[in-house]
Amino acid sequence: MTIGERVAWYRRRRGMSQEVLAGLVGRTVDWLSKVENNRIDLDRLSVIKSLADALDVALADLVAEPSLMEWTADSGTRTVPALRAALMNYRNVTPFGASASAVEAPSVAAIKQELATLWDAYQAARFAYVTSRLPSLIAHAEAAANSYSGHDLNEARRVLSLAYQLATVQLTKIGEADLAWIAADRGLGAARAAGDTVLTCALLRSVTHALQATGRFKEAVQLTNDAANYLEPQFSGPSPEMLSVYGTLFLAGSMAAARANDAITTRTFLQAADEAATRLGRDANHLWTAFGPTNVAIHRVATAAELGDVQVAIDLGPQIDTTGMPMERRVRHSLEVARAYSAWNRIDDALNVLLEAERMAPEQVQYHRMSRQLVLSWIRQQRNKPSTVLVDLARRLDVME
Structure with a gap:
């Protein structure tokens, strides 16, 4: 179903008329009727969230997340459930972790290499590979944090925090919002235990991602402000790593502000990120942030789209050269x-862009709600028989049989 069709389904389940639901979200009955009949696309999360709140359902219920992760040569037959089991392992939240762990603690060098391999794979959009191997990385890092002392303990905690951060961003990519929250919480605890301000900042950004994944956009905006205030006293002579995580914190906050329909705060956060990128001086990838002027420009397009300013997205988006960025x-x-x-309404151009994106990173296109909803809406809106190219893409994205 499209998002509009899900709205209609939940509205009927609630015994609610179109007049009542339209009134609750401050829209006309005509608008809601067009949404439910696929004559208007719902592509702004702020609008979808208002409908979800009025219907008393989760944001994920309307955008159809999470999606089933396919078994591939990279993933094998152990995907999200194995990662869920790793995150919900009682040994990680009880006093029995060190004594009861069945995993031998690898060396710090080994878990650092394991971490780097998986972060690189994530940035290459190999999501199945990352999902299937994160349980092992988390188990190894937890065992190291429970076994070592002194300098090695702090290093293990740093690896652990970044492993949980990776779990957070990976889980939000595939729509597992509740698991992402658990991972963000664990990662922040490890970063604080290590006494590492840079990693604490990085994990605070992960918490904003987890908040957004559950539709808590205003809370994510407030956290961005709180985190910035916390970091400012420690911001004299910042390292490139600090500038990068600080800038990406504001980028995440700008998306939250746009999704909360707060244009002023969106611009404020983008300006703060732009200043950090200017100080950094170039595109970089410290702590796998992919931060720099290009990422700021990417977020200008994304936030404009979330705010409904399609003209800005059209004018700026195709002009950005992203060839130097991670996939x-x-x-x-x-x-x-x-x-x-x-x-x-430039559907042919949109389809060509999406096909090229799929060629570069098929898993990312398959699992992202935006690509699935775009293709489904194009199928639904066709007056004639859809093209073979479009139908084949829809089947690859599992939005039609």
């Missing part, structure tokens, strides 16, 4: 460009 960032930007073209 995950490149393809995420392509999805925004496709959304902007679609909103401008």
Whole structure:
């Protein structure tokens, strides 16, 4: 079902008329009728969230997340459930962790290499590979944190915090919002235990991602402000790593502000991120942030789209050169460009952008709600028989049989 069709389904389940629901979200009955009949696309999370709140359902219920992760050569037959089991392992939240762990603690060098391999795979948009191997990394890092002392203990905690951060961003990518929250909480605890301000900042950003995944956009905006106030006294002569995580904190906050329909705060956060990028001086990838002027420009497009300013997204989006960015960032930007073209009714251009994105990173396109909803809406809106290219893409994304 499209998002509009889900709205209609939940509205009927609630015994609610179109007049009542439209009134609750401050819209006309005509608008709601067009939404439910796929004549208006719902592509702004702020609007979808208002409907979810009025219907008393989760945001994920309307956007159809999470999606089933396919078994691949990279993933094998152990995907999200194995990661869920790792996050909900009682040994990690009880006093019995060190004594009861069945995993031998690897060396710090070994878990650092394991961490780097998985972060690199994530930035290459190899989501199945990352999901299937995160349980092992978390188990190894937890065992190290429970076994070592002194300098090695702090190093193990740093690895553990970044492993949980990776779990957070990976889980939000595939729509597992509640698990992402658990991972963000664990990662922040490890970063604080290590006494590492840079990693604490990085994990605070992960918490904002987890908040957004559950539709708590205003809370994510407030956390961005709180985190910035916490970090400012420690911001004299910042390292490149600190500038990068500080800048990406504001980028995450700008998306939250846009999704909360707060244009002023969105601009404020983007300006703060731009200042950090200017101080950094170039695109970089410290702590796998992919932060720099290009990532700021990417977020200008994404936030404009979330605020409904399609003209800005159309004018700026296709002009940004993302070839120097990690694949995950490149393809995420392509999805925004496709959304902007679609909103401008340039469906052929949007389809071409999406097909090129799929060629570069098929898993990322398959699991992102935006690509699935775009293709489904194009199928639903066709007056004639959809093209073979579009139908084949819809089948690859599992939005039609």
